[in-house]
Amino acid sequence: MHHFSDSLATAVTARRSVVCVGLDPTLEGMPPELVEKYRPRVADLGDEGAVAACFQEFCTGVIDAVADSAACVKPQSAFFEQYGAPGWSALRAVVRCAHQYELPVILDVKRGDIASTGAAYGRAAFGGAAGLGAPVAGLGADAMTASPYLGDDSLTPLVAHCADGKGVFVLTRTSNPGAALLQEREVDGRPLYLHVAELVARLGAEHIGAAGYSDVGAVAGATSPEALRLVREVLPHAFLLVPGFGAQGAGPDALEGIAAGDAAGYVVNASRSIIFAWQRDGGDFRRAAAAAAETMRSQLPYAR
Amino acid sequence: MHHFSDSLATAVTARRSVVCVGLDPTLEGMPPELVEKYRPRVADLGDEGAVAACFQEFCTGVIDAVADSAACVKPQSAFFEQYGAPGWSALRAVVRCAHQYELPVILDVKRGDIASTGAAYGRAAFGGAAGLGAPVAGLGADAMTASPYLGDDSLTPLVAHCADGKGVFVLTRTSNPGAALLQEREVDGRPLYLHVAELVARLGAEHIGAAGYSDVGAVAGATSPEALRLVREVLPHAFLLVPGFGAQGAGPDALEGIAAGDAAGYVVNASRSIIFAWQRDGGDFRRAAAAAAETMRSQLPYAR
Numbered sequence: 001m002h003h004f005s006d007s008l009a010t011a012v013t014a015r016r017s018v019v020c021v022g023l024d025p026t027l028e029g030m031p032p033e034l035v036e037k038y039r040p041r042v043a044d045l046g047d048e049g050a051v052a053a054c055f056q057e058f059c060t061g062v063i064d065a066v067a068d069s070a071a072c073v074k075p076q077s078a079f080f081e082q083y084g085a086p087g088w089s090a091l092r093a094v095v096r097c098a099h100q101y102e103l104p105v106i107l108d109v110k111r112g113d114i115a116s117t118g119a120a121y122g123r124a125a126f127g128g129a130a131g132l133g134a135p136v137a138g139l140g141a142d143a144m145t146a147s148p149y150l151g152d153d154s155l156t157p158l159v160a161h162c163a164d165g166k167g168v169f170v171l172t173r174t175s176n177p178g179a180a181l182l183q184e185r186e187v188d189g190r191p192l193y194l195h196v197a198e199l200v201a202r203l204g205a206e207h208i209g210a211a212g213y214s215d216v217g218a219v220a221g222a223t224s225p226e227a228l229r230l231v232r233e234v235l236p237h238a239f240l241l242v243p244g245f246g247a248q249g250a251g252p253d254a255l256e257g258i259a260a261g262d263a264a265g266y267v268v269n270a271s272r273s274i275i276f277a278w279q280r281d282g283g284d285f286r287r288a289a290a291a292a293a294e295t296m297r298s299q300l301p302y303a304r
Numbered sequence: 305m306h307h308f309s310d311s312l313a314t315a316v317t318a319r320r321s322v323v324c325v326g327l328d329p330t331l332e333g334m335p336p337e338l339v340e341k342y343r344p345r346v347a348d349l350g351d352e353g354a355v356a357a358c359f360q361e362f363c364t365g366v367i368d369a370v371a372d373s374a375a376c377v378k379p380q381s382a383f384f385e386q387y388g389a390p391g392w393s394a395l396r397a398v399v400r401c402a403h404q405y406e407l408p409v410i411l412d413v414k415r416g417d418i419a420s421t422g423a424a425y426g427r428a429a430f431g432g433a434a435g436l437g438a439p440v441a442g443l444g445a446d447a448m449t450a451s452p453y454l455g456d457d458s459l460t461p462l463v464a465h466c467a468d469g470k471g472v473f474v475l476t477r478t479s480n481p482g483a484a485l486l487q488e489r490e491v492d493g494r495p496l497y498l499h500v501a502e503l504v505a506r507l508g509a510e511h512i513g514a515a516g517y518s519d520v521g522a523v524a525g526a527t528s529p530e531a532l533r534l535v536r537e538v539l540p541h542a543f544l545l546v547p548g549f550g551a552q553g554a555g556p557d558a559l560e561g562i563a564a565g566d567a568a569g570y571v572v573n574a575s576r577s578i579i580f581a582w583q584r585d586g587g588d589f590r591r592a593a594a595a596a597a598e599t600m601r602s603q604l605p606y607a608r
Contacts, residue, residue, distance in 0.1 A: 026420060027435030051438060078417060078424035082440050084396065085389035092388065110417055112451065113382060114480040116330060120382035131331030134355060136386045147416065149453040149475055151482025171453055176418040178455025181503070182496065187489040192496070195486065 003209030004143055004167030008104050008239055009263035010211075012071045017297045018264045020106065020241065021066050021289075022271030023075040023094060025055040029276045031285040034058055052086035055079065058285070059090075060097040062275050065286035066293040067101035071267050072142075074241075077109040095140050106169060106241065106267075107141035111158075112150050118157030126161045143167030145219060145241070148196045155203055162207040162215040167239075170203075172196045172231050175221025175244030184227075193220075193227060197234040204238060212261050214238050222250035222268065232258045240266040245296070246273030252299050264302040307513030308447055308471030312408050312543055313567035314515075316375045321601045322568045324410065324545065325370050325593075326575030327379040327398060329359040333580045335589040338362055356390035359383065362589070363394075364401040366579050369590035370597040371405035375571050376446075378545075381413040399444050410473060410545065410571075411445035415462070416454050422461030430465045447471030449523060449545070452500045459507055466511040466519040471543075474507075476500045476535050479525025479548030488531075497524075497531060501538040508542060516565050518542050526554035526572065536562045544570040549600070550577030556603050568606040 012018055030038075034054050041050030063073060080091035098105045111121040123130060127138030146158050148170050158168045173183050173193040183193040197218055204216030217239035220231040224244075231240065240258065244250045245268045258266055270292075277292035278285035297303050316322055334342075338358050345354030367377060384395035402409045415425040427434060431442030450462050452474050462472045477487050477497040487497040501522055508520030521543035524535040528548075536544065544562065548554045549572045562570055574596075581596035582589040601607050 024421065026424075027438060047438070048441065076417075076421055076424075078415075078421045078428060081392075081428035082424050082434070082442065084441065084443075085393045088385075088392050089389045110415070110451070110454075111382075113380075113414055114478075114482070117328065117380055117382045120330075120380075120386050124382060124385035130386070134331060134351070137352065137388065138386065139388075147414070147451045147453050149451050149486060150414075150478050150480060151485035151487070153480050153482035174418075174454050176454060176457050178418070178457035181455035182453060182499065183455070185491040185496065185499065187491055187496070192486065192489065192491075195489065199485070 002165035003207070004104070004162065004165055004215045005213035005239060006209040006211050007142060008072060008167070008267070009213055011102070011104050012263040012267070015068065015071055016303050017069055017071045018267050018300050018302045019070045019293055019297045020267040020269040021062065021070045021073045021274050021293060022269045023059045023062065023073055023275065024271040025058050025079050027051065029279070030054060030058060031278050048083040049086040052080070052083045052090040056090035056093050059094045061286045062289045063094070063097050063101065063103065065290040066274065067103060069290065069293040069297045070103060072104040072106055073098050074106045074108050074269055077107060092139050104142040107139060107144045110145050110147045110171065112147040112154040114150060114153050118154055122158045122161050126164065126166045128161065128164070143169060145169045145171065147171050148199060152199055152203065159203050159207070159216055167215045167217065169217045169219050169241045170196065170200045172200065172218040173220050173224055173227040175223040175248055179221065194230060194234055197231045200238060201235055208237060211263055212237060213265060217241055219243065222254040223248060225254040228254065228258055232260065236260055241269060242266055243269045246270035252301060255301050259302065268300060270296055306469035307511070308408070308466065308469055308519045309517035309543060310513040310515050311446060312376060312471070312571070313517055315406070315408050316567040316571070319372065319375055320607050321373055321375045322571050322604050322606045323374045323597055323601045324571040324573040325366065325374045325377045325578050325597060326573045327363045327366065327377055327579065328575040329362050329383050331355065333583070334358060334362060335582050352387040353390040356384070356387045356394040360394035360397050363398045365590045366593045367398070367401050367405065367407065369594040370578065371407060373594065373597040373601045374407060376408040376410055377402050378410045378412050378573055381411060396443050408446040410447045410449065411443060412449045414449050414451045414475065416451040416458040418454060418457050422458055426462045426465050430468065430470045432465065432468070447473060449473045449475065451475050452503060456503055456507065463507050463511070463520055471519045471521065473521045473523050473545045474500065474504045476504065476522045477524045477528055477531040479527040479552055483525065498534060498538055501535045504542060505539055512541060515567055516541060517567070517569060521545055523547065526558040527552060529558040532558065532562055536564065540564055545573065546570055547573045550574035556605060559605050563606065572604060574600055
């Protein structure tokens with residue numbers, strides 16, 4: 001049986017990289033050449049197709065550039081959803097592009113709902129069987145992020161896709177300042193996010209791949225290294241998806257001590273500091289992104 | 305200034321109804337006439353356009369039927385997202401159809417993310433200004449549901465749209481069995497969901513409309529009447545969006561005592577028990593939905 005965690009482990013070891021490139025396209029971040037190409041259509045009120053095409057060209061350009069130095073990519077659904085149907089089609093094209101390089105795609109959607117709604121979110125991200133003999137193609141992602149607030153019955157419809165080689169990353173301790181408001185609240189003597197981590201451990205126990213990792217991982221931010229280490233203690237076999245690196249302020253030190261197994265057991269996301277590197281470093285956006293990803297790869301403990 | 309809460313209050317009082325019709329289309333729930341019409345195309349592997357067209361015809365038919373007895377409708381994004389770009393277009397068409405009847409549309413997406421991502425989710429649901437002089441049309445919804453797990457900085461980008469006449473319903477105590485796992489955990493002597501309710505009160509305090517309600521409301525399930533009443537205590541001025549009625553098991557008694565103000569201050573969602581009423585009652589799906597919505601309207605305390 002194929003496991004998502006094995007694909008991710010292979011991607012990490014083959015490239016000796018734990019870099020996850022976040023694909024968060026914004027109009028403000030588009031390089032001049034793309035602005036010039038698409039502006040006549042973008043300036044038309046409501047030409048969603050033009051913006052979507054621009055985002056697609058940008059994101060596939062970044063993927064081409066980072067394919068050797070990144071372990072995976074993480075498209076952020078929100079930026080595509082803004083542009084309606086063309087945006088959704090562009091997102092699907094971005095997933096396909098990453099697959100051409102055998103880069104696992106973690107779809108950042110932070111979804112979570114119960115029963116048939118949860119199942120529909122799973123199919124939207126991964127594809128799968130639906131009614132009337134009509135399979136759903138979905139976005140074809142390899143893994144998705146999920147929010148735990150609704151409880152375990154909002155996660156099980158997504159975890160069910162692990163049997164089809166898919167993965168789920170559950171939000172535990174996120175990297176934003178507001179994360180403390182709920183996630184750090186003390187419940188039975190421990191922060192809430194560790195209760196979520198225990199839920200992740202329970203959900204993932206039956207989905208361990210050949211490389212020793214579970215297909216159910218956790219999102220735990222680099223901006224709180226202490227929380228990151230506590231999550232690792234609860235989840236010795238999980239891949240951790242670590243945001244907060246780069247533009248959000250955390251450095252390589254935050255990752256010390258959280259490795260697990262032969263393939264690091266974590267990936268570190270950076271979005272703006274890689275995809276918009278051309279704004280800081282100048283030159284071609286692809287070349288700037290490639291250089292930024294390679295620099296990040298070499299800075300992180302796993303590659304050293 | 306226009307307030308979402310005033311639109312919803314007007315819809316409630318004009319129809320003397322607190323019924324929110326959840327639009328959760330599934331292939332299994334499509335009536336024979338639509339199955340027959342679309343099956344030749346649906347059976348084609350991956351013909352997303354056919355399923356989306358089928359869902360659109362079904363949902364707009366339901367809206368036509370319940371327009372006099374429902375206070376608002378709540379399309380569930382997941383069911384449309386499954387079918388990619390055509391699904392997204394169908395969802396937009398459903399929103400437009402509801403607006404023809406001046407029915408407020410609460411988009412059930414349970415989103416939540418920070419900074420530019422959160423802003424993008426807001427624009428995807430509501431529309432709004434983006435970069436390069438290119439406004440985003442979005443889905444044109446009047447309100448959206450949001451998940452609080454990431455904290456206040458994941459809600460503020462959505463609440464910002466209240467200034468444009470939009471509303472936000474934050475998940476507090478949901479109606480599913482798993483809700484207790486996190487939401488009921490005791491934090492500083494009170495369940496977590498009441499801390500979320502306090503956050504909702506704080507976020508909504510500056511967005512009170514002429515009818516006395518805030519544009520920032522809360523989702524609180526009818527399956528836990530005690531929780532519903534405690535949420536109301538913390539949120540005397542909020543509209544509550546109450547799921548769990550009908551197919552999920554709660555009856556009218558669960559609503560006793562939670563009214564606030566002249567326009568009830570709550571709406572009660574039912575999805576399957578209304579939109580799939582034809583499966584139970586037979587006959588035309590529109591007529592069955594109309595009858596089910598009218599029955600529910602008359603059963604709820606506000607109309608009695």
